[in-house]
């Protein structure tokens with residue numbers, strides 16, 4: 154078997170934030186080395202503040218890493234990567250449809266065409282009938298779904314998702330998980346997914362990367378060998394629960410003895 | 417099952433819509449307007465009565481009916497309409513020039529950090545400088561004509577518009593800028609999709625302040641140069657001890673300000689239609 158093509162390679166990524174007032178340096182990420190083959194679904198879990206969002210922003214090109222290198226596969230048709238942000242980041246002054254079409258507008262697609270191409274994705278995330286509403290007229294979960302649709306619209310090679318379902322209720326969340334798996338397996342995208350929910354990570358992923366408390370580094374890289382296609386029932390199988398316990402032990406250890414656990 | 421129970425009574429809200437007469441309903445819908453108008457009318461009545469009874473000195477304060485008849489006399493004079501024309505021209509030209517220069521400049525200065533470092537001291541200096549003090553200098557440069565007054569109006573409005581605009585650009589939500597950058601938005605699209613809309617409330621605040629400053633500019637400029645205009649009308653009336661005429665002149669400025677601000681409200685409303693409606697009703 155030939156070596157599989159990579160969608161993302163991060164080598165020795167280190168990130169320090171500098172406080173402009175005190176000039177103190179805060180190491181958010183100590184070191185991250187990740188290789189993600191094309192089409193793989195990889196989740197990152199880890200304690201709050203360990204640098205997950207920071208890492209994603211570096212991959213997304215929003216932040217320059219202090220050290221290290223990020224390489225990403227170049228897309229032929231769509232975008233190289235698209236991000237679903239953690240907090241609602243819709244433009245409050247645009248309608249749902251214009252928000253979803255935003256990525257296309259950035260790529261120079263004309264308004265009318267962009268709007269038309271946004272529609273199927275609005276439908277996909279279940280926001281049909283809300284196209285002309287403004288974000289304030291949507292619930293938190295609906296905003297987050299629009300957020301997801303916006304990223305999908307640009308047909309990205311690599312989809313970066315920062316706790317996209319955190320604001321959803323448990324039922325919608327599970328529905329969205331199933332939906333995401335479906336989209337992922339159909340569209341053959343590479344996904345880098347961040348979540349606090351361990352079961353969510355296992356359910357969705359081929360691999361789960363567990364990070365240490367800040368300064369973040371990789372504690373474990375666990376391949377999830379559960380058969381696909383998966384449905385929600387799999388969450389009650391012994392294999393699944395074993396994975397859950399394994400990851401939970403790794404994280405809870407971090408919470409009690411982490412270098413800055415109290416912070 | 418509906419058993420009659422004497423212990424239970426329906427909750428009746430005194431503001432219950434069903435129990436309102438049409439008059440009450442009309443009043444509720446126009447409450448702000450009715451109360452505002454009755455405040456003004458009440459004041460005018462007191463003024464009139466005070467003046468007639470001698471409690472208020474007519475010599476200094478005139479009275480509403482006198483002001484009204486002065487107004488009727490004025491509007492029949494060609495000179496009055498010439499004054500209006502001159503003042504309106506000064507205001508419109510100066511204010512428009514300020515708007516079309518201050519908004520783009522403010523956006524640019526706010527966006528480029530280094531540029532704003534260079535220009536900030538000047539903005540602060542000019543903003544704290546009493547612009548009236550500049551009038552003699554302006555007259556020296558451009559003469560007593562309409563240009564000097566346009567310049568005063570312009571200066572007044574320009575700084576009140578540009579300062580909030582710069583402020584607005586600097587406070588744009590970082591996260592939305594990240595979204596634009598993440599999707600690879602061009603500089604231009606970033607401006608029209610993020611910076612512009614986020615800055616609109618700041619700009620309209622500036623425009624509103626600017627109206628007041630520009631009107632002050634018209635009066636002060638005209639009082640200083642005294643060629644023609646409504647400011648001159650006020651000065652002349654004052655010199656001739658005609659308080660009724662003077663009040664009429666002042667009222668024109670007041671109403672222009674109110675009208676201008678009301679018109680701006682509409683514009684603001686249009687740009688703010690994406691905002692949740694506040695508890696206005």
Ligand SMILES: Nc1ncnc2c1ncn2[C@@H]1O[C@H](COP(=O)(O)OP(=O)(O)OP(=O)(O)O)[C@@H](O)[C@H]1O
Pocket residue numbers: 170171179181200201202203204205206207208239367
């Ligand atoms: N813009 C910033 N400037 C300075 N420090 C920052 C900045 N953003 C994040 N940090 C710090 O970097 C660390 C990692 O933050 P990050 O947002 O990546 O955490 P996270 O793993 O996404 O947490 P959570 O799960 O709560 O979202 C935190 O300690 C935070 O204080």
Ligand SMILES: [Mg+2]
Pocket residue numbers: 205206207239315
């Ligand atoms: Mg985060």
